[in-house]
Amino acid sequence: MKSFLACLLAVLPAVSLAQGLQPQQLLQKEPTNTWPTYNGDYSGRRFSPLTQIQTGNVHRLALSWMYRVRIPSGPMRGVGEPDIKCTPLMVNGILYFTVPDHVFALDAHTGQKLWQYDWVDKGGHLVGNRGLGMYGDWLYFLAPDGWFISLEAKTGKERWRQKVADEKMQYFTTGAPMVVGHHVIVGVGGDAIDVPGYLEARDPVTGQLQWRWNSEPSKGEPGSETWPDENAMRHGGGMTWLPGTYDPELNLLYWGTGNANPVMAGQGRKGADLWTCSIVALNADSGKLVWYFQGSPHDTHDWDNTETPVLFDAKIDGKPRKLLAQAARNGYFFVLDRTNGESIVSKPYVPLNWSKGLDARGEPVPDPQKQPTVDGNLLTINGAGGTNWMPPSYSPQTELFYVNAFRGYSVTYLTDTSEHPEGYGGSIHTLWTQHVLEALDYKTGNVKWSHAYSTAMGTNGVGLGGPGVLTTGGGLLFSGDYFGNFIAFNSANGEILWHFSMLHSLGNGPETYTLDGRQYVVAGGGDTLYVFALNE
Amino acid sequence: MGTGRGKWVLVACFCLGTSAIAQDEAPAHTAASSGQQQEDSRAIRTREFLGLGRIPDAKMAAEGAKIFGPTCGFCHGADARGGSGPDLLRSSVVLDDNQGELIGQTVRNGRPAKGMPAFPSLSDEQLRDIAEYLHQQVELTANRGTYKLLNIVTGNPQAGEAYFNGEGKCNTCHSATGDLAHIGSKMKPPELQQAFLYPAAADRSSPPKVTVTLPDGSHLEGTLKHLDDFYVSLDDAQGNYHSIPLQKGVAVKVEDQLEFHRQMLDKYTNQQMHDLTAYLVTLK
Numbered sequence: 001m002k003s004f005l006a007c008l009l010a011v012l013p014a015v016s017l018a019q020g021l022q023p024q025q026l027l028q029k030e031p032t033n034t035w036p037t038y039n040g041d042y043s044g045r046r047f048s049p050l051t052q053i054q055t056g057n058v059h060r061l062a063l064s065w066m067y068r069v070r071i072p073s074g075p076m077r078g079v080g081e082p083d084i085k086c087t088p089l090m091v092n093g094i095l096y097f098t099v100p101d102h103v104f105a106l107d108a109h110t111g112q113k114l115w116q117y118d119w120v121d122k123g124g125h126l127v128g129n130r131g132l133g134m135y136g137d138w139l140y141f142l143a144p145d146g147w148f149i150s151l152e153a154k155t156g157k158e159r160w161r162q163k164v165a166d167e168k169m170q171y172f173t174t175g176a177p178m179v180v181g182h183h184v185i186v187g188v189g190g191d192a193i194d195v196p197g198y199l200e201a202r203d204p205v206t207g208q209l210q211w212r213w214n215s216e217p218s219k220g221e222p223g224s225e226t227w228p229d230e231n232a233m234r235h236g237g238g239m240t241w242l243p244g245t246y247d248p249e250l251n252l253l254y255w256g257t258g259n260a261n262p263v264m265a266g267q268g269r270k271g272a273d274l275w276t277c278s279i280v281a282l283n284a285d286s287g288k289l290v291w292y293f294q295g296s297p298h299d300t301h302d303w304d305n306t307e308t309p310v311l312f313d314a315k316i317d318g319k320p321r322k323l324l325a326q327a328a329r330n331g332y333f334f335v336l337d338r339t340n341g342e343s344i345v346s347k348p349y350v351p352l353n354w355s356k357g358l359d360a361r362g363e364p365v366p367d368p369q370k371q372p373t374v375d376g377n378l379l380t381i382n383g384a385g386g387t388n389w390m391p392p393s394y395s396p397q398t399e400l401f402y403v404n405a406f407r408g409y410s411v412t413y414l415t416d417t418s419e420h421p422e423g424y425g426g427s428i429h430t431l432w433t434q435h436v437l438e439a440l441d442y443k444t445g446n447v448k449w450s451h452a453y454s455t456a457m458g459t460n461g462v463g464l465g466g467p468g469v470l471t472t473g474g475g476l477l478f479s480g481d482y483f484g485n486f487i488a489f490n491s492a493n494g495e496i497l498w499h500f501s502m503l504h505s506l507g508n509g510p511e512t513y514t515l516d517g518r519q520y521v522v523a524g525g526g527d528t529l530y531v532f533a534l535n536e
Numbered sequence: 537m538g539t540g541r542g543k544w545v546l547v548a549c550f551c552l553g554t555s556a557i558a559q560d561e562a563p564a565h566t567a568a569s570s571g572q573q574q575e576d577s578r579a580i581r582t583r584e585f586l587g588l589g590r591i592p593d594a595k596m597a598a599e600g601a602k603i604f605g606p607t608c609g610f611c612h613g614a615d616a617r618g619g620s621g622p623d624l625l626r627s628s629v630v631l632d633d634n635q636g637e638l639i640g641q642t643v644r645n646g647r648p649a650k651g652m653p654a655f656p657s658l659s660d661e662q663l664r665d666i667a668e669y670l671h672q673q674v675e676l677t678a679n680r681g682t683y684k685l686l687n688i689v690t691g692n693p694q695a696g697e698a699y700f701n702g703e704g705k706c707n708t709c710h711s712a713t714g715d716l717a718h719i720g721s722k723m724k725p726p727e728l729q730q731a732f733l734y735p736a737a738a739d740r741s742s743p744p745k746v747t748v749t750l751p752d753g754s755h756l757e758g759t760l761k762h763l764d765d766f767y768v769s770l771d772d773a774q775g776n777y778h779s780i781p782l783q784k785g786v787a788v789k790v791e792d793q794l795e796f797h798r799q800m801l802d803k804y805t806n807q808q809m810h811d812l813t814a815y816l817v818t819l820k
Binding site for chain 2: 426
């Protein structure tokens with residue numbers, strides 16, 4: 001904390017922060033008149049204390065305005081129409097949001113466009129973009145081809161760009177840069193040709209590198225014993241593509257790392273493969289690893305452990321604890337002590353059979369009989385895992401953790417049988433899927449209530465898209481189904497109170513804030529942003 | 537709004553005359569060629585998504601392979617994945633190269649400092665072919681859309697037949713000489729395996745049937761068009777479309793032909809799955 005404040009004091013005189021987002025504002029818990037980061041605040045809870053819209057009046061919630069994205073280049077390479085997966089920032093009455101290659105600023109009162117920034121990429125994946133970071137009057141954006149770009153928030157003019165990843169090596173960049181003190185934290189993605197993952201802190205003024213944490217240890221360092229050799233370690237993956245969370249008091253960043261590489265063919269990287277598929281706690285000023293918890297040791301199913309590590313303080317056995325909870329893609333719900341990574345709960349939240357149980361650290365033990373095989377290995381769990389990147393939520397009001405989960409089955413194949421496979425080396429075929437919204441008790445991992453969506457119209461082919469969750473002090477939970485309905489639930493019991501039929505299904509994390517005294521709820525579906533408020 | 541909404545339930549129907557596998561008559565013998573086209577288009581789509589650039593020229597790559605093996609394979613491995621020399625699939629010279637401009641120069645001049653000899657006698661054309669071969673090797677590794685399953689038929693067909701007619705109860709709805717006759721010729725083994733495990737929505741023989749009971753006790757029956765938490769819609773036998781809000785007192789019953797297939801996913805062992813695959817493949 002001391003160093004964090006020192007950084008703030010050191011930089012404040014140097015930059016003009018008069019109109020933009022003061023870095024101190026990011027320390028605010030549960031902000032109400034702004035949504036200044038991807039998760040709203042550093043905790044990743046996506047809980048707003050606002051009560052203007054509540055269980056008793058949500059039936060009056062109505063569309064205020066909508067905005068449809070228009071991009072100059074036509075259908076986007078490899079993905080088609082733009083799909084909003086970011087959570088917009090709302091600062092001083094302006095909404096800032098993204099789709100891959102494009103940034104938009106809108107008047108939050110009316111949806112009128114103030115400016116648009118268009119990037120022409122030279123590669124990278126256009127699978128999604130999670131949004132922006134903001135520091136003073138500056139915005140930070142990641143273009144898909146590894147460019148870290150700073151824009152003037154007032155005009156959308158580019159200030160500078162820095163290369164943070166090489167798209168020719170199949171890295172891609174989709175994250176929302178995260179401002180922490182005098183750092184902008186930037187993660188990377190990419191697992192087509194076995195490159196190592198890393199996380200960087202960049203200078204908000206210049207974009208220069210401040211520190212880099214590597215997802216794999218160097219030769220001889222602690223953790224290297226979990227790899228067979230240096231070559232495997234240097235090509236081990238562990239991408240950092242989703243924004244993490246931050247505890248200012250502990251000055252720790254919490255970040256999820258992605259799957260190990262080669263993705264499905266693990267025979268060339270026998271061992272746990274640290275620090276892939278893990279939650280890592282890093283000192284925010286140095287990038288040094290403080291502790292780790294590996295959700296999927298020796299993953300062979302493409303189960304990135306990047307899902308948001310959600311931070312909250314609550315009681316365990318009657319004692320107040322600093323907790324971290326994650327609904328991991330491998331189907332486990334983890335609750336840790338975030339001061340030291342000690343396991344409190346590790347429990348499946350969807351049916352699964354890939355694990356033989358837990359080890360002494362509370363980490364699941366993969367069953368060697370359930371790894372991909374040439375002739376197919378039948379698994380109880382969806383091919384995409386138990387969930388994906390879609391933001392979950394924790395409500396201190398209900399003390400429940402909410403996640404949009406997939407129940408399902410899949411069959412996994414090994415396609416590269418060589419001693420040293422490369423690339424994916426296998427494939428997953430999802431057989432059956434059911435989408436279900438689950439409310440989990442953080443103390444036990446038990447499902448307090450759930451809402452399963454109809455499977456009657458067919459269930460195959462779950463893509464990467466999906467609905468996030470927002471909870472509010474009004475006793476509400478906002479999320480969506482896969483039929484285009486944006487839905488308000490009673491967060492205590494899962495009762496449906498309101499819905500709105502959008503043109504596309506909810507594809508981002510909804511958010512809420514007040515503007516001129518009025519509470520708004522914002523949702524993204526496909527290429528359109530929808531903004532709701534109560535009918536007067 | 538929103539209180540006391542009707543309930544929908546899925547009802548398993550174990551007596552299906554048709555099934556997902558059975559309904560494959562649609563593009564019967566075109567399966568092989570359309571399967572090939574599907575594979576090609578999957579590879580192209582994935583390549584585009586990954587941003588891998590242009591598609592390597594297969595002819596040039598085949599020529600390049602002939603030169604690469606004896607000339608470069610000794611150090612870099614015949615598949616270019618490395619030996620005493622580096623793995624070229626992960627080399628920036630290869631990944632940054634477009635049409636041989638970087639690879640060609642490196643091969644012609646060598647890298648004496650790193651112990652790689654020069655190959656001054658190779659022609660421009662030969663260097664282009666080598667480059668194309670390397671790009672193709674990258675393609676086959678990095679582009680997962682090009683991956684092909686290996687031999688998945690490892691089970692025992694006799695055991696599979698016994699399972700089909702015994703414990704698996706497949707013969708309750710299916711017949712090796714009826715709906716499944718020649719299925720082994722119509723579908724490739726992986727398609728067959730995945731289809732009997734749980735058919736894709738597009739492969740359903742017919743959409744689910746639905747019965748909606750209205751608050752006054754009357755029924756509507758037909759083909760399900762849509763069902764979510766708020767509305768059910770259907771086409772009745774006369775082809776009339778009905779859309780019914782799921783209010784209090786409305787009950788929806790969907791007869792899901794595939795519920796039995798789903799339940800079996802909790803029961804199959806891998807061995808049973810492989811045996812059944814091996815048996816169905818024999819139904820030529």
